[in-house]
Amino acid sequence: MKKLIFRKIIYDVLGFFLVSSFALTLIVWVIQAVNYLDFVSEDGHSFSVYFMFSILTIPKIFSKISLFIFFISLFVIISRYEDNNEILILWTNGLNRIKFINSILFFSVFIFLFQIILTTFIVPKTQDLARSYIRSSNIDYFPSLIKPKTFIDTVEKLTLFIEKKNKGKMENIFLKDNIDSKSSQIVSAKNGYIMTDNDKNYFVLEDGQIITIEKRKINIVQFERTTYNLSNYNTKTTTYPKIQEKSTGLIINCIDSLINQNKEFRTLSFSCEKNSLKAFMQEIYKRIFTPTYVLIVALVASCLILISKSDSNYNKKKLFLFLVGVLCVTLSEISIRYVDNNFIRDIYIFFFPLAIALSMYFFLLIKSINKTN
Numbered sequence: 001m002k003k004l005i006f007r008k009i010i011y012d013v014l015g016f017f018l019v020s021s022f023a024l025t026l027i028v029w030v031i032q033a034v035n036y037l038d039f040v041s042e043d044g045h046s047f048s049v050y051f052m053f054s055i056l057t058i059p060k061i062f063s064k065i066s067l068f069i070f071f072i073s074l075f076v077i078i079s080r081y082e083d084n085n086e087i088l089i090l091w092t093n094g095l096n097r098i099k100f101i102n103s104i105l106f107f108s109v110f111i112f113l114f115q116i117i118l119t120t121f122i123v124p125k126t127q128d129l130a131r132s133y134i135r136s137s138n139i140d141y142f143p144s145l146i147k148p149k150t151f152i153d154t155v156e157k158l159t160l161f162i163e164k165k166n167k168g169k170m171e172n173i174f175l176k177d178n179i180d181s182k183s184s185q186i187v188s189a190k191n192g193y194i195m196t197d198n199d200k201n202y203f204v205l206e207d208g209q210i211i212t213i214e215k216r217k218i219n220i221v222q223f224e225r226t227t228y229n230l231s232n233y234n235t236k237t238t239t240y241p242k243i244q245e246k247s248t249g250l251i252i253n254c255i256d257s258l259i260n261q262n263k264e265f266r267t268l269s270f271s272c273e274k275n276s277l278k279a280f281m282q283e284i285y286k287r288i289f290t291p292t293y294v295l296i297v298a299l300v301a302s303c304l305i306l307i308s309k310s311d312s313n314y315n316k317k318k319l320f321l322f323l324v325g326v327l328c329v330t331l332s333e334i335s336i337r338y339v340d341n342n343f344i345r346d347i348y349i350f351f352f353p354l355a356i357a358l359s360m361y362f363f364l365l366i367k368s369i370n371k372t373n
Helices: 004-036 047-055 059-082 087-094 097-136 250-260 274-308 314-338 341-373
Strands: 157-168 171-176 183-197 200-214 215-227
Touching: 004 047, 004 059, 004 097, 047 097, 059 087, 059 097, 059 274, 059 314, 097 200, 097 274, 097 341, 171 200, 183 215, 250 274, 274 314, 274 341, 314 341
Parallel strands: none
Antiparallel strands: 157 171, 171 183, 183 200, 200 215
């Protein structure tokens, strides 16, 4: 009987959690996907790159909202048990408050472990994979981005302006190519068009001149026809790897290298600089220690079994517990900012959520024993 009761609790909470997570993740993903349309409309990437990049952000979205959704799931289900008198049925069938708390906590441990796997392995891998799609993509949609009498700066270090465009043919073209910090080219042409060869885009210019400015020297060259290989240019989309996209093992190696001043640690894909130590520590805290708040919000929601709807302040106490849960979710994000290079303080911050969880657990046990007596 007790196993059936335990399964009912888990199924109810898990069902609400999965449905709510799917709905909210979908809403947030759609909103972000609309924002990511800039990859196509402004940065010139193909729709396939846009689609894969947006799809691969789903694990990150879920990891951000799962803590709050889990708290809401527990809060709603336990409140429903109380409002429908189902909680009394649980007590009369041999399930006491301590066993109920232990059941919720046992289930929370699985959610906690899943969150650890998600933030430590899955999210960094999918984020790195998403960035790799951008790094490997060409400026496929550049021709469709060119509009008459509009400055186009989609391509990095390249600015383009055309006066007329008719069926792919362009007239009165102005192009500025910032080669480096000391030199640039200004190109003007009467005619031009985009040519595709071997899946590469070429900008063909006819009847114009190239003004090269280098170290205060100006050279002017007339041409009948010249070609720019657009595949040699990058879009302004960030393509370099971010800390959030690197593996947990690599970040830990970076931290160890910086703390122990081990200058032999090298990686071609990532820079372990001393001024980035704070960012590394914050990232590790976010991945490994922030999921501990799953246990905290589970225990906060479990406090609902200590109050009864016959209590005159029942609704106020429920509201208070709800606000405490929301505060814990907020604290899980805010606490990341206080992680620094101070080793002693970081230890306190790292184990702070675990200390809260243990304190709340013993508090609930004591209160449950007093209620039973």
